Amino acid sequence: MAALEEGFTLTAVPLGSGPDGPLGVEQSDKTDQFLVTDSGRTVILYKVSDQKPLGSWSVKQGQIITCPAVCNFQTGEYIVVHDNKVLRIWNNEDVNLDKVFKATLSAEVYRIHSIQGTEPLVLFKEGAIRGLEALLAEPQQKIETVISEEEVIKWTKFFMVFRHPVLIFITEKHGNYFAYVQKFNSRILSKYTLLLGQEEKSVTQSFSTSVHRKFISLMSLSSDGCVYETLIPVHPSDPEKNQRVVRSLLLKSVVSGNARSGVALTILDQDHVAVLGPPLSASKECLSIWNTKFQTLQTSKELPQGTSGQLWYHGENLFMLHGKFLTVIPYKCEVSSLAGALGKLKHSQDPDIHAMTHFVNWETSQGYGLGSQNSEQSKRILRRRKIEVSVQPEVPPSIQLLAAVQKDSEKHIEVELRKFLAVKRTPDFHTIIGDVVIGILGRYKAEPSFYPRNCLMQLIQTRVLSYSLCPGLMESALEKTDVQILQICLQQFPDIPESVTCACLKIFLSIGDDSLQETDINMESVSDYTATIQDGEIEQQTEILQNGFNPEEDNCENCAQELIEKPQAATEESTSCPVTGKRAALLENATMTLPGIHPPTLNQIMDWICLLLDANFTVVVMIPEAKRLLLSLYKFVKSQISICSELNKIEVSFRELQKLNQEKTNRELYSIEVLELF
Incomplete structure (x- = not known):
């Protein structure tokens, strides 16, 4: 069970004079004391148990604090940044910030981080990281740019992993999110692309993170009101490569999907998260605690005066801006159990x-x-x-995953799979992946209702599978008419039998357009075509010049005029291609690395298609719908012949030039030659 106790107001004066409320609430070197940084000019030191301020410092008029103040746990001093580049350091005895230590830096600062056991770190807006001591030794040192242009840092966290400091920060660019993980024991900066899960179609509004033994759990609260989780390995297999990780749904509808502000998320412990925001579209804002293990709401507290969408967690206290005053709400979280999650945990009522x-x-x-x-x-x-x-000995994640496949729910299997994929790959990785797929397919045959599609997608995307390693996978996808899995298998598996390929082709041709419209299909294979998708159909763009051919420049005015004059041709002109974009992506994406000892070449395949066309030419000509196709083919072939002819002329001219160069003697020291190409 989890419980929220009665809260109290920490500040007697309004905070949040800026547009976004306070900049931060940070722990000082004393257990019960916290630094509260207003978004204007003031830093206040509070003692929570006494509910009173111990000190207050302000920058002078015209300056503005741009970074939350933190405590240097090694020296007991306080650090803050104002006007993006000016760093100030002071202690409890100082009164005026204008007279304390000052250092002007060469780049704008995003955040200063400080935790117990290590020196403070400075994160710059361009993604570079510096230790405080090295930065103070040379404040005007050059700061490199780490993130790309138009990429903006959205959130950051500093923590310890195996007694080594690790900093993670999240960036956003054009709606895409990236995670950077800096490990200071190895000086390696790893980059991860956060892929949207199949369920997620929204903007991320809040992040929080916790550390487990082998991976970092990154949780995000999106604008659809759901909480998603991403597992990032502590020890990546290829740290210098931009890796891709998928966000998966963890909690559904914890806040209203219509909330555009005032929402926040923070992880309290291994099984509990605190969420700030309205639970329903018409309700007031609430602070709630959810159990992520059993996906249940544990407790909630209404906040009638509204919040700024900021939530800080220190010890057993939650800090937030309620109205215009900083409020502290203590909480308690017991060890997670099924009885506690369901509210059935029994407690003794008799004090004796x-x-x-x-x-x-x-x-x-x-x-x-x-x-x-x-x-x-x-x-x-x-x-x-x-x-x-x-x-x-600890049970390896692979053994846990194989055991979960046999008996656990789809959700639990997905969790174990993400844990396994988050750890470093071993030499038998592809064998384990194959065993997991075979285990899933075996259970699917015994239990037809069991079809963990998300797990199968993640397993295929590891790119270590083949048809021979899991022969039942594509057959099961054919039974389920799962065209997305079939498409990925056709793209990745090099040893698919011809009969299975033909079965996939039949599925792709027979499935209805409505079903395809609801299916997530990779459209990269048709993204470069000169067709655009409008209302689910492909319409030809005649103004595009392709391969040196412009459809408007041709010598078939008579043929074109005849088609334009006929009413039937006018109807056909407005008719779009009968193949939708998604069906085209399934049919047109073919690989030329064919299996076999002597696979046919592209020219052989084209010759075979031409033979079929020649054999059925009369039938094609008799079809009324084929007239415009034949006219377009005629124009295209004519333009290609013209291009080849010009290329042949250029080739002959270059050969003549080569002969002239070979016949030249070295006796001439200087000459001017005029070459005319016809």
Whole structure:
């Protein structure tokens, strides 16, 4: 269970004089003290237990604080940035910020991070990172640009992984999101492209992150009101390569999808998240705690005065702007259990009844039948049992995944699969992927209702599968008429039998346009064509010049005039291509790396098609719909012949020039030659 306690106002004066509320709430070197940075000119140090300020500092008129103040835990000093480039450092004894240490930097700062156990880090707006000591030694040092043009940092977090500092920041460019992970023990900056999940079609509004043993869990709250999760490996297989990770749905409809502001997300522990925002379109804003393990709402608290969409979490306190005043709401989260998630966890109501302790006091264990003479022996037995438990080997993620495939739900299998894909690849990676697919297909044959499509998509996208490694995959997709999986398999599998290819072709030709419209299909194979998709159909763009051929420049005025004059031809002119864009993507994307010892060449395939056309030419000519096609083919062939003729002339001219160069002697020191090409 989770509970929100009664909150209290921390500040007696209004905050958020800027458009977005306070800049931040950061922990100081004292447990109960926090630095609150207003979006105007002021930094205030508060003691939460006393609900009163201990100190206040402001920059002078005309200056504005642009970065939340933090505490340097190594020195106990405070650090802030104003006007994007001016860094100030002070302590509790200082009164006027204008008289404290000042350093003007050469680039604009996005954020300063500081946590226990390491020096503060400075993240610049262009993505570069510097340690505070190195930056103060040379404030005007050149700061490199890490992110691309028009890429903007949206969110950042600093944490420790295995006692090593790691900084992650999220950027956005044209609606696409990227994650950068900087590990300072290896000085490696890894970049990840955050791919949208199949369910996600919205803009990300808030991020939060937590660290597990082998991966970083990045959660995001999107404008559709759902929470998505991305697993980023702590030890990537190829750290210097731009890798792609997929966001998957974690919690559905935690806030209203119509909320455009006032929403935030923060991770409280392994199984609980706090969400700020209206749960329904017509309701007021609320603070709620959700259990991610069982996907249940644990508790909520209405905020009638509204918020700024900012939520900070320190210790067991949640900080937010309620109205114009900073409010603190303490909370409690118990260990996640099914009974607690469902609100059925029983607690003793009788104050006189005390629950039996879970730990045995070995010094006073005589009442339990254990004398003092054997207490030491019992202690040794307990220690030995603890050692036996502690040395048990950890179950590898691959074994957990294979076991989950046999009996668990689709959601749990997807979680285990993301954990497995997040760790570093081993030499037997492709074999494990094949075993997982075979396990899923075996269970699908036994349970027809079991079809974990998202898992199959992720497994195929690893690009290590082939038809021979999982022969039942495409057959199952044919049974389900899953054209998206069939398309990806046709693009990636090099050893697909001809019978399976023909079966896929029949599916692609027979499936209805309505079903195709609702299916997510890769359209890259038709993206370069001179056709545009309008209302689900491909319409020819006659103004585009392709391969040196302009349809308007031809010598078939008579043929074209006849078609224009006929009413039937006018109807045909307005008729669009019967093949929709998505069906074209399924049919036109073919690979030329054909299997076999002597595969046919492209010219052989074209000759074979021409033979078929010649054999059925009379039938084609008799079809009324083919007249415009034949006219277009005639124009195209004529233009290509003209182009080839001109190329032949240029080739002959170059050959003559080559002969002239060979006949030249070295006796001439200087000459002028005029060459005319006809």
